[in-house]
Amino acid sequence: MGKLVFKRPESLQKTPTHYCPGCSHGIIHRLVAEVIDELGVREKTIGIAPVGCAVFAYNYFNCDMQEAAHGRGPAVATGVKRVLPRATVFTYQGDGDLASIGLAEVIHAAMRGEKITVIFVNNAIYGMTGGQMAPTTLVNQKTTTTPTGRLEEYFGKPLKIAEMLSTVETPSYIARVSVFTPKEILRAKKAVKKAFETQEKGLGFSLVEFLAACPTNWNLPPVEALKWIEKNMVPYYPLGEFKVPEKF
């Protein structure tokens, strides 16, 4: 008998996924689940699901879950964490959810230094509602509401959340990662782990921004979509750690 090297993390449920083929949400769920397993915190973890394609995250993560209103994840997480200061609390949010309608909630959670972890999935588009422009949509990127591409003179340039949140003075862990190669996936996992460790050590707020693929709304086959991240998103959204708490 061979050694079992790949199995479902305990923090993921045995539910078949509803995500499109090649969607990054699945792999990002898995990384989060592996980290929760490795830190042994599953039984004290409360996850906050977003409104977006990941709204059913509560069916995938094998821990207690709350579903928040669109963009309000960090406020909901604040409520949970203040009541249960020893719990591990994370939000999982798309770029419409976090960077548009929920921008105030995430910035203020960071400012207060809420000891929560935010998993921010930037796929440069609104997935669930059918591919409209997000605040993170690249200049000239076509979406259903920017049919000729995002025009800078009308809609400006996309928001850089990781950079913006690193200007908040309260200590926190902020990183941007991606999933377009196995090497990047490994790096991403390290960042997720550091983010959760920041929370476990009580060092402050943590956020990991993922550059993620939405092949369906980008109109690209899955492999091309991963290449599109590397070619188009990475130059505008540089990867790396933007902020690490001093005492980490």
Next chain:
Amino acid sequence: MPEKFLMKGNEALAEAAIRAGCRYFFGYPITPQNEIPEYMAKHLPEVGGVYVQAESEVAAINMVYGAAGAGARVMTSSSSPGISLKQEGISYLAGAELPCVIVNMVRGGPGLGGIQPAQSDYFQVTRGGGHGDYRLIVLGPDSVQEIVDITFLSFELADKYRIPVLILGDGLLGQMMEPVEFPDISVEKPAKPWATTGMKDRPQNIIKSLHLDPLELERHNLKLQKKYSEISDNEQRMELFMCEDADLFIVAYGTTARIAKSVVVRAREEGIAAGLIRPISLWPFPNKAFEKIIDRAKVFLTLEMSCGQMIEDVKLTVNGRVPVVFYGRTGGIVPKFRDVLEKLRQLDRSDWHG
């Protein structure tokens, strides 16, 4: 003898909440309710509680959602424009059946309106306020002592029915000072096995309001409706003031009920058989009380600090059997004793049925 304190309505409410076991408060400043968050900021830490000043009312109510979902007794307070912003969260709280207490110290509207006392949010609060088929329990006290009693009751009802309870006051009730005593009771907090506290030794708990399958959502809504009719059966509250032999009834709650009481006393001295029906629960509206007196009623006068909102519930209750007339002031103006008395005198005719 229980100790008496001279307290402002807002402070008494905050103190009562703490004594009722509320340990979490999320707020955002707005006149005329600032004494509540300020009191909480000062006194919650003394009992191991947490006060957070949120970035907005939207955030505050969603913090309430998270805290309520984690099983805590939790409260937020605001005034009209802020309550409008909270409606998104209130709808989600109702959908997810989370217990919490929300205070609205109403000010005049619409829009930014003014900061003087009003009752113009009655429609909003008694019809749910946000989107979807839902209700809140809405309680409208008329004195500082009743603010205290209703605050205790609100936390109890919220937990019992897993429903948001809204306390409806106004700037006048919040600012006025009266002697109060706090009930000497030990607070019982029911177990909340549904709360998200970490899934050790039990299956996963999920707090949510999403039901994409229409049949499932219909089932959920019917379950909510069943709960609402149970509440309507069991939780109607009202005061009947000098109603025993009355035939001319003022209907008023909160601040206007205080005026109505003194008007009724004076009218009686003039030989007018006036009485006051004072709804305390605004939802459920205490329609049962009307049945006791409707046979001898010749007219109902609703007295409100609005352009006429509760009058619709009175009309629904009376259902055309007796005339219902309205008197009110709006914009933050409190109706004057002598104007209400004059209105009552005009209504004291014998030809209502003829």
